[in-house]
Amino acid sequence: MIEERELPYLRRCVELASEALEAGDEPFGSVLVDAEGVVRAEDRNRIAGGDRTRHPEFELARWSTTALTPEERRGATVYTSGEHCPMCAAAHGWVGLGRIVYVASSAQLSSWLEELGAPAPPVRPLPAEEITPGVVVEGPVPSLVDQVRELHVRYHRGRSEQG
Numbered sequence: 167m168i169e170e171r172e173l174p175y176l177r178r179c180v181e182l183a184s185e186a187l188e189a190g191d192e193p194f195g196s197v198l199v200d201a202e203g204v205v206r207a208e209d210r211n212r213i214a215g216g217d218r219t220r221h222p223e224f225e226l227a228r229w230s231t232t233a234l235t236p237e238e239r240r241g242a243t244v245y246t247s248g249e250h251c252p253m254c255a256a257a258h259g260w261v262g263l264g265r266i267v268y269v270a271s272s273a274q275l276s277s278w279l280e281e282l283g284a285p286a287p288p289v290r291p292l293p294a295e296e297i298t299p300g301v302v303v304e305g306p307v308p309s310l311v312d313q314v315r316e317l318h319v320r321y322h323r324g325r326s327e328q329g
């Protein structure tokens with residue numbers, strides 16, 4: 167269950183996604199919170215330079231191996247504006263991080279991209295729990311989904327205008 171006290175972390179993810187959009191990157195943002203509720207790290211998507219693996223969830227997974235103990239990783243929650251893609255879910259699973267909470271699901275994102283006529287991603291939008299059966303995965307969060315959708319609409323409209 168997603169609790170009221172968790173909403174600020176998710177709002178921060180949306181804010182980071184918005185910063186990514188402003189910088190010309192895809193609108194995704196993520197925050198890693200420890201078992202005590204302390205934000206330990208955050209990042210946003212940084213793919214505009216040409217490396218399409220630069221997802222915030224992947225960055226946080228790698229960061230956590232140098233900064234957190236295995237026990238701290240198990241107790242951490244990764245909040246994210248969009249559900250982990252299979253690459254990031256796999257990284258999350260391999261490094262032994264805990265729960266995932268997302269605002270918008272990969273299924274929602276796929277349907278928006280289709281509506282917008284955006285090219286289909288090269289990686290299948292499988293649900294994160296199919297990749298990491300041992301990880302609790304929760305979402306979507308309806309009260310924030312429209313904000314995330316709006317960021318993706320802006321990103322893809324901007325790109326189709328560039329031609």
Ligand SMILES: Nc1ccnc(=O)[nH]1
Pocket residue numbers: 192194211220221222223246248249250251
């Ligand atoms: N969840 C995500 C999907 C795609 N790209 C990202 O950076 N994050």
